[in-house]
Amino acid sequence: MEEKKIDINSIIGFVLIFVILAYMLWQNQPTPEELEAQQKAKQEQVEKEKSDQTVQQEKNTTATIADYTADAADSLQVNALKNKLGAFAFSGLNAKEGQTKVESDLLNLIFDNKGGYLSEVKLKKFVNYDSVPIYLIKDNNASFNINFGTTDSRILNTNDLYFKPTVTKNGDETIVSMKLEVSETQFLEYRYAVKDNDYMIGFTVRSQGLNNIINGSQPIILDWKLKGYRHAKSISYENRYTDIHYDYEDGKDDYMGSRDDEETVNDVSWIGYKQHFFSSALLTDTQFKRVTLKAENQVQDEEVDTVYTKNFESTIPLVLQAGEINQSMDWYYGPSDYELLKKYDRNLDELVPLGWGIFGWINRYVFIPLFSFLSGFLPYGIAIVVMTILVKILLSFVQYKQFLSQAKLKILKPELDEIREKYKNNKMKAQQETMALQSKAGASPMAGCIPALIQLPVFYALFQFFPSAFDLRQKSFLWVTDLSSYDTVATLPFHIPFYGDHVSLFPILASIAIFFYMRLTTGQNMNAQPQQEGMPDMAKMMKYMMYFSPIMMLFFFNNYASGLSLYYFISNVISIGIILVIKNYILDEDKIHAQIQENKKKPKKQNRFQKKMAEMMEQAEKQKQMQNKTKK
Known part of the structure; x- marks a missing residue:
């Protein structure tokens, strides 16, 4: 076997490489000024990292405090709502202020979340004497409220509470559901059905799952109010034909007249606030057992530029069915047009005063x-x-x-x-x-x-x-x-x-x-x-x-x-x-x-009446002659 020997050339090569590297390191080493700058930069980096950590810690601390404060505020709000509304606190937390707008061929409608009722009704095809669009409801001139008691001894008014709106479209019909919720499955609902080419709006008030919440031993009162806007050039003339009409006892109809008045009527099928040529009417499928109607004149005389004609009010007790509210009704907002009202076949044409008896028949x-x-x-x-x-x-x-x-x-x-x-x-x-x-x-x-x-x-x-x-x-x-x-x-x-x-x-x-x-x-x-x-x-x-x-x-x-x-x-x-x-x-x-x-x-034959009159006059004449003889 051949013996290995040391390669002198390799050793010399390694030594030269080492010398060259050592020279390069020596040549590239930082000066004292560069060493000082590096040290300073390193120190600034450390301080910056410390500062960022402090800021983040402060942010985290602030967020934690805000979250705690919000939780505390929510807790206070929840407690306040529970104390005020009881079971209906759920609605106060989940429903918000707002409006729902719906338009048909004839009506522009605005539903308010607060109260769930119509806050504006505009008749699209008509204007008043001054070319201003006809509004039957606008700027808080109307209210619709249900006052009821709860089993935890509270008295609530729906026009103070917030409803949750839902709008669905079904062909030519728009359904607006306004729900006052206790939970997702327990609520009081106002349901409106708005159809194209129709002034009649379907309306249902119903409750679900509230039989243990609504106190049936206390009266449940529906209160409907409206101030009639002036629409005609002569407010006195318009006011003469502005009054409350109503249908009762299966087809009878009556009205209160243009004076201030208050009446109580039983078995009412509809109530109409008639403003001469326009009317707002509430109709019910199940008769209202007892209604108190009130009209108050707002017109002093023709010289005063008055906004309203009359103030109308209806107070209606509702009857629970199996512990729940379930009243199927309709709203009519439209013209007092005899031919149009007659088509509904609900005796609404009586809103048009054609006269009683033979006078109405002739008309x-x-x-x-x-x-x-x-x-x-x-x-x-x-x-x-x-x-x-x-x-x-x-x-x-x-x-x-x-x-x-x-x-x-x-x-x-x-x-x-x-x-x-x-x-x-x-x-x-x-x-x-x-x-x-x-x-x-x-x-x-x-x-x-x-x-x-x-x-x-x-x-x-x-x-x-x-x-x-x-x-x-x-x-x-x-x-x-x-x-x-x-x-x-x-x-x-x-x-x-x-x-x-x-x-x-x-x-x-x-x-x-x-x-x-x-x-x-x-x-x-x-x-x-x-x-x-x-x-x-x-x-x-x-x-x-x-x-x-x-x-x-x-x-x-x-x-x-x-x-x-x-x-x-x-x-x-x-x-x-x-x-x-x-x-x-x-x-x-x-x-x-x-x-x-x-x-x-020609001999004139007297009829029975003429004979009777002649006999009475003859008797009177004989009595007079007898009296004269007696005096003599």
């Missing part, structure tokens, strides 16, 4: 269908004129009978005066002879009264129809901008009591027409009346009425609907024309006189 089955037909193809003002003409033509035969009776009495007047003069000392005998002559001639005063009475239901029905006709609202005609309100041709710089601060032209025209009409008819009546004691006073009274009636019309209708004044103007002009035609072209006094003479010759 429902004659004037409303007739006007709806005419206004379907004619402007509303022209429709009023045409309807007035048709009514006057229909009643023209009645007016003819009335004028004919007056003409007969006028012809008989000389003979009647002779009878009264002949028996001036025996009024009973004079009355008997007068009645006998009138009966034979067929000229009884009652023949003129009966036609006038026939016209009264028609006139009164129309008097109710025009102020209630929603279709006339904001419809123009000639110089009139709104047939449902007064027209203005001049504004006065002052206010006249009972008249106002403006001049309406249609009432002036109607008053002039009434004056000439009364001049014709009153003159005819005065000429037909026989002379008798006290007659001059009667003539004066009739003469005064001829001037007083037009003046009363002028003042009374200056603030009324111009559509009604238009009707009276056209009606009286037509009446004047009918009278002139009857007087000049139809009635012939000579023929009437000849007919009377023929009638007087």
Whole structure:
């Protein structure tokens, strides 16, 4: 085996490498200044790390203190809510302030989390007299509250509590659920169902799992309040048709009138706060057993620029079902339009005051269908004129009978005066002879009264129809901008009591027409009346009425609907024309006189009433003669 030897070249190479490395290390060693700088930088780094650790420790400490403080505050809040609300403290912690907005084709609605009720209702298709959108609820003018007791001796009001909102969409229906929660499975819920193209909103108040929380031994009171906003130009006129209507005892209806009042009603199906042309109504599927209604007037007079018309309030005790609240209802927020309300088939059309008895019947089955037909193809003002003409033509035969009776009495007047003069000392005998002559001639005063009475239901029905006709609202005609309100041709710089601060032209025209009409008819009546004691006073009274009636019309209708004044103007002009035609072209006094003479010759058969009256007068006459003999 060959022996290994030391390689001198390798040793020399390693030594050289070592020498070179040593030289490089010596050459690159830091100077004393660099060593000092490095030492300083190292010290600053250590101090910085210490500072960062201190800051972090302080932050951690602050966070810990804040967390502790928040926990303590939450604990205090929870305790305060539990002390105040008891089981409903859960709702106070989980529900927050806020609003839920829902829009349909007809309504803009805002639901408030506090109280769970509607805080705003806007009717999208209508504006008021000043072109401002119609709001039935806005700026806290309404409230809806349920007051109830709990089993832990608390009294709560829902309008002070926060509801949790949920909105779901189902086709054309939007469901708004407002829940006042005790837990996720225990709550009091207001459930609203809003449909497109419908002013009726489904509404249910129900509770779940609260049978051991709500105290059934204490009354549960639903309280609904609303201040009606002014919507019309004349607040006094609007206020005259603003009141509370209600339906009770399965179909009966009534209203409180425009005065301040308070009533208690049983078995109520709906309550309507009517503001002339707009209404807010609460309807129930299960009748309210007992309701207290209250209305308070907010209008002092026409001169005061008042925001509200009336303050309405309903107090309704609710009945628990198996310890739970479960009341299915509906809200109606919309126009007081007869045709629209009638479609709901819930007697809501009674919100429109068409008159009682025969007056309402005439409006429902004659004037409303007739006007709806005419206004379907004619402007509303022209429709009023045409309807007035048709009514006057229909009643023209009645007016003819009335004028004919007056003409007969006028012809008989000389003979009647002779009878009264002949028996001036025996009024009973004079009355008997007068009645006998009138009966034979067929000229009884009652023949003129009966036609006038026939016209009264028609006139009164129309008097109710025009102020209630929603279709006339904001419809123009000639110089009139709104047939449902007064027209203005001049504004006065002052206010006249009972008249106002403006001049309406249609009432002036109607008053002039009434004056000439009364001049014709009153003159005819005065000429037909026989002379008798006290007659001059009667003539004066009739003469005064001829001037007083037009003046009363002028003042009374200056603030009324111009559509009604238009009707009276056209009606009286037509009446004047009918009278002139009857007087000049139809009635012939000579023929009437000849007919009377023929009638007087014929034996007149008395009816039962006439016989009874004749017998009573004969008995009275005999008694008077006996008394005179006794005195002698």
